[in-house]
Amino acid sequence: MKRNxxxxxxxxxxxxPSADIHIDPWKPVERAIITHAHSDHAKWGCxxxxxxxxxxxxLRMRLGSDIxxxxxxxxxxxxxNGVNFSLHPAGHIIGSSQVRVEQQGEIWVxxxxxxxxxxxxxxxxxxxxCHTFITExxxxxxxxxxxxxxxxxxxxxxxxxxxxxxxKNSILMGYALGKMQRLIKNLQxxxxxxxxxxxxxxxxxQLRTAxxxxxxxxxxxxxxxxxxxxxxxxxxxxxxxxxxxKRFEPYSTGYCSGWMAIRGAKNRKSIxxxxxxxxxxxxxxxxxxxxxxxxxxVYVTHGYTxxxxxxxxxxxxxxxxxxxxxxxxxxxxxxxxxx
Amino acid sequence: MKRFTNLFLELDRTTKTNDKVALLKxxxxxxxxxxKIWALALFTGRRPPRKIKTTQVxxxxxxxxxxxxxxxxxxxxxxxxLAETISLILPVxxxxxxxxxxxxxxxxxxxxxxxxxxxxxxxxxxxKQLSTxxxxxxxxxxxxxxxxxxxxxxVVRAIGEVSDMTSAVVAHRVMGQxxxxxxxxxxxxxxxxxxxxxxxxxxxxxxxxxEGGLESLGQPEDWFAEWKWDGIRSQVIVRNNELYIxxxxxxxxTEKFPELxxxxxQLPSGTVLDGEIVCFENDRPLPFNILQxxxxxxxxxxxxxxxxxxxxxxxxxxxxxxxxxRQKPQEERRKILEDLFEQTxxxxxxxxxxxxxxxxxxxxxxxxxxxxEQAAEGFMIKRKQAQYLTGRKKGDxxxxxxxxxxxxxxxxxxxxxSGRRAELYTDYTFAVWEKDKLIPxxxxxxxxxxxxIREVDRYIKQNTIEKFGPVRTVKPQLVFEIGFEGINESSRxxxxxxxxxxxxLNWRKDKKLEEADTLDNLKSILKAYK
Numbered sequence: 001m002k003r004n005x006x007x008x009x010x011x012x013x014x015x016x017p018s019a020d021i022h023i024d025p026w027k028p029v030e031r032a033i034i035t036h037a038h039s040d041h042a043k044w045g046c047x048x049x050x051x052x053x054x055x056x057x058x059l060r061m062r063l064g065s066d067i068x069x070x071x072x073x074x075x076x077x078x079x080x081n082g083v084n085f086s087l088h089p090a091g092h093i094i095g096s097s098q099v100r101v102e103q104q105g106e107i108w109v110x111x112x113x114x115x116x117x118x119x120x121x122x123x124x125x126x127x128x129x130c131h132t133f134i135t136e137x138x139x140x141x142x143x144x145x146x147x148x149x150x151x152x153x154x155x156x157x158x159x160x161x162x163x164x165x166x167x168k169n170s171i172l173m174g175y176a177l178g179k180m181q182r183l184i185k186n187l188q189x190x191x192x193x194x195x196x197x198x199x200x201x202x203x204x205x206q207l208r209t210a211x212x213x214x215x216x217x218x219x220x221x222x223x224x225x226x227x228x229x230x231x232x233x234x235x236x237x238x239x240x241x242x243x244x245x246k247r248f249e250p251y252s253t254g255y256c257s258g259w260m261a262i263r264g265a266k267n268r269k270s271i272x273x274x275x276x277x278x279x280x281x282x283x284x285x286x287x288x289x290x291x292x293x294x295x296x297x298v299y300v301t302h303g304y305t306x307x308x309x310x311x312x313x314x315x316x317x318x319x320x321x322x323x324x325x326x327x328x329x330x331x332x333x334x335x336x337x338x339x
Numbered sequence: 340m341k342r343f344t345n346l347f348l349e350l351d352r353t354t355k356t357n358d359k360v361a362l363l364k365x366x367x368x369x370x371x372x373x374x375k376i377w378a379l380a381l382f383t384g385r386r387p388p389r390k391i392k393t394t395q396v397x398x399x400x401x402x403x404x405x406x407x408x409x410x411x412x413x414x415x416x417x418x419x420x421l422a423e424t425i426s427l428i429l430p431v432x433x434x435x436x437x438x439x440x441x442x443x444x445x446x447x448x449x450x451x452x453x454x455x456x457x458x459x460x461x462x463x464x465x466x467k468q469l470s471t472x473x474x475x476x477x478x479x480x481x482x483x484x485x486x487x488x489x490x491x492x493x494v495v496r497a498i499g500e501v502s503d504m505t506s507a508v509v510a511h512r513v514m515g516q517x518x519x520x521x522x523x524x525x526x527x528x529x530x531x532x533x534x535x536x537x538x539x540x541x542x543x544x545x546x547x548x549x550e551g552g553l554e555s556l557g558q559p560e561d562w563f564a565e566w567k568w569d570g571i572r573s574q575v576i577v578r579n580n581e582l583y584i585x586x587x588x589x590x591x592x593t594e595k596f597p598e599l600x601x602x603x604x605q606l607p608s609g610t611v612l613d614g615e616i617v618c619f620e621n622d623r624p625l626p627f628n629i630l631q632x633x634x635x636x637x638x639x640x641x642x643x644x645x646x647x648x649x650x651x652x653x654x655x656x657x658x659x660x661x662x663x664x665r666q667k668p669q670e671e672r673r674k675i676l677e678d679l680f681e682q683t684x685x686x687x688x689x690x691x692x693x694x695x696x697x698x699x700x701x702x703x704x705x706x707x708x709x710x711x712e713q714a715a716e717g718f719m720i721k722r723k724q725a726q727y728l729t730g731r732k733k734g735d736x737x738x739x740x741x742x743x744x745x746x747x748x749x750x751x752x753x754x755x756x757s758g759r760r761a762e763l764y765t766d767y768t769f770a771v772w773e774k775d776k777l778i779p780x781x782x783x784x785x786x787x788x789x790x791x792i793r794e795v796d797r798y799i800k801q802n803t804i805e806k807f808g809p810v811r812t813v814k815p816q817l818v819f820e821i822g823f824e825g826i827n828e829s830s831r832x833x834x835x836x837x838x839x840x841x842x843x844l845n846w847r848k849d850k851k852l853e854e855a856d857t858l859d860n861l862k863s864i865l866k867a868y869k
Contacts, residue, residue, distance in 0.1 A: 141414050141417055142410060142414055143414045143427035145427070262427075267351075270354070304413075307410065
């Protein structure tokens, strides 16, 4: 008889039956470990949450200041019913963690979302040896290969400076949580006045209050139209094609995402510039990460699951795709908080 | 190559006309002349023919990337462009190349006589020196249809502005027979009488569709009206006792129409006419698709000449007695045209587009209803004082087409688009009922809004019955009104019918599946308009 798996894929989460604990559940459960604070992984309504301490400010902001939340440092562990849990850096956004689960010498790692490139804001990914690795595959096609971060940062700086010289404002768009702090951290010192969309301002201030080293970026709403001259404005993708942008005319729009690697994807968005900057692993990083874990079995939770799983199987790594709710509505869910 | 790659990328990034012109101006001001002639050739559709098989290039790229074929296909499916997919999967380079655009084209000529193995080495060698974006542009030059979101008009405008010439002059200079291997930029743009000017056509004047009603044009007495012929817009040139026929697509098509050879002797040297080539049968114009069957042929056989003889219907004159007469008013040019026509003896191959007589706009509106019976697409309406302008201009020439024929049909197959819409299902096949079966009869791409495309895309993804390669068979349910310009019998289609320019007019959400039209409905349209 086949014994219970250490982790199983249920209709509401990645679940550990021995410890009765859920990882990134998309339905309310009693006890949840949260890999990171993006809305497709951190859902509202659980009775108890556990996450890395750097996730706390945002989890409390988004899920409620009164949630029951226990935090851990990276590498710190705890045991429930003979199952040992610990968190390890995933390099995706601030606080993002891989969850290492061990029982009687068998090790599983649920990685949530991750990237290998060091973004110089959140602690970089650490490969954890395991028997079974649970991976994303958001960019699991060989067409996705990221350039070094500094090259993209330079592209953005040149773009923003050119706009300034032409008397235009630069609207730089991306996810409010993660991408924006990465950009702000790496773009400074700034060559022009900077402002932030309210949703980004809120996240920034939450993190600054918690002691993270980020510069103060004033919110757009406190400024007047005359302040926006050759300025750089950090905004969320939700502002595209909305009247919110009107006050910045004339302006040029730039969008930061891994999807910008494909011309068609960029052109569909009707933006002026696409910057290929992602907080997910590219093709080579996915393969490198999986090799580094030494895992015999790999589950693929979201992204190009069928393609990537087939690729792994053909390379001799046993793999299967599993259905989860990750990778959806991240943008829509996190970025509608401000007018 | 870097300069041209940047130009390509930046043009691709912007949708604003003024920005595009600015980028082009910067390029034509800064690039070396040897490169400019190539850029100009590419922008005006003069890319030299491909010397290499696409499948081979693809094979070499897959080998370099070290990935299986199926994974390449998946990648291509997501990107939607072969040149781009290859550029993305190739290993990232560290070395670079300083070769210019023209030097790369010189490099291409080595492919002409190379064996397959040598070709492979040449291509791999090139890829090793190019960045991802440069590789993309290189691949486009090497094999793809080189298309870029820039019209010839914009290029002409940019060159005009940097070289202090009017667009009309530049437009004229870049027309005709030249190729970038043998022409220089200086000669072409600045030269007065260099190269082959005997065959050189004038830029066509193109009309906009009539927007307001006829009343918006003012007084009926100020206007000419004639049928809008459904053939190939052509320019007939007789100079130095030679005949040249140019199509609107700037192809020299003289050889394709031997029936028109007599124009060479019948028209006085120094004559350039604008008109339409149309197939005729006993003085009655035949539908466009008869003409189409012979355009594609390499050799014109006797059979074709008897089955589908053509005639040139003249409607304007651009050059008379060796003089450019485009500045003269329409009325005067018409008079010249009529005189020329009177002087010719052959009346079969050369016709003149008759002016319609009408007394007021109401009468013209009534005449318009007869367009289909005349095998015309509608009217051309031209101001009697109009000069012959360059390119598409508003104001003096208008076309007024008849409403398209239409039928309600069911979506049955779908395929992903390419380029901008590579991830979406945008290419549809439509069917009509025959008894209880749906018979496909037309493919159509455009006509839906982006929001509608997404909605249909979602329906297709959720209602796929079967996948066959890139084609999905969709559960029949959605009904669309399909418009088309012409209809003909066809042995190549299962329905026995071929429609011309099919496109989606409306999504008939109000119609049930059973309410779609039948093949009999299509056949009755065929009977009425054939």
